[in-house]
Amino acid sequence: MAIDDLLDEHEQSERVRKWLRENALGLIGGVGLGLAAVYGYFWWGDRQDAERLKASDQYQVVVQELKANKLKEAQGKVGELKDTAFAALVALDIAKAQLDAGKRDDAIATLRAAKTTDSMVAPIVQQRLARLLIDAGKHEEALGLLKAADDATSHEVRGDALFALGRKDQARDAYNKALGLLDVAAPQRRLLELKLTQAGGTPPKPATAS
Structure with missing residues (x-):
């Protein structure tokens, strides 16, 4: 390898080291932000999964109470499912139970309030x-x-x-x-x-x- 080539490589290495020293904090910060973003993504996914499982369990409780003709108790849990994917489903179930109980106007009110x-x-x-x-x-x-x-x-x-x-x-x-x-x-x-x-x-x- 020629002396000129060695000098060029040495000069390039020094430039790289200088750049790293000057930008070390930025690099560390960037890596930190990247790791934080990845952690935040998985944390948010886990949280959403947990909320969906909780809502699913609450919905099953409502279904069982309706099967047991506990309409009042089931209606009391509607608020817990208000902002979940089960809100409209529970409204349909409760409206059916209300209709079966001869409460057509209550069933109409329930379905009118259902948002999805x-x-x-x-x-x-x-x-x-x-x-x-x-x-x-x-x-x-x-x-x-x-x-x-x-x-x-x-x-x-x-x-x-x-x-x-x-x-x-x-x-x-x-x-x-x-x-x-x-x-x-x-x-x-x-x-x-x-x-x-x-x-x-x-x-x-x-x-x-x-």
Whole structure:
């Protein structure tokens, strides 16, 4: 190796050492921040897991109390699940228990208070609330609740509200839309066809294989 090369390497090494001395605190701080971020990430994940497990346990307690017909006790625990993923589920369970106990208006109030952004649960809450509103004679409110929905069950419930209002043409349209979104083997299809017939419509004939 040439002397010039050795000098270049020595000079480079000195420059590296100088840079490290000048930036040591920054490097240590950066590593510390990185480690703190990693620790914080796992700590937050563990905390969320613990909160989910706690909420799950609380929800199971409510379910067991409802099975034991302890509606009052179950309602007392709703607040503990207010800001959890189980809030809407427990609202559905309590509303059902209230309805079974003949407390339809209480069930309506429970579902009205249920808040969720879960794309799977929110439509169920709206559909059940709409059915109760129809039963209570609040057909227009039920229609307003489902105006943006475009699934088979929502169209069916919308048809029920329209039929109750005497708007049979619109009810038939809603039932036909619901049928168009259902599989031919869907268990609820037969009842929906009966509703369409009652509204003066004719159920579509199933397609035959050519």
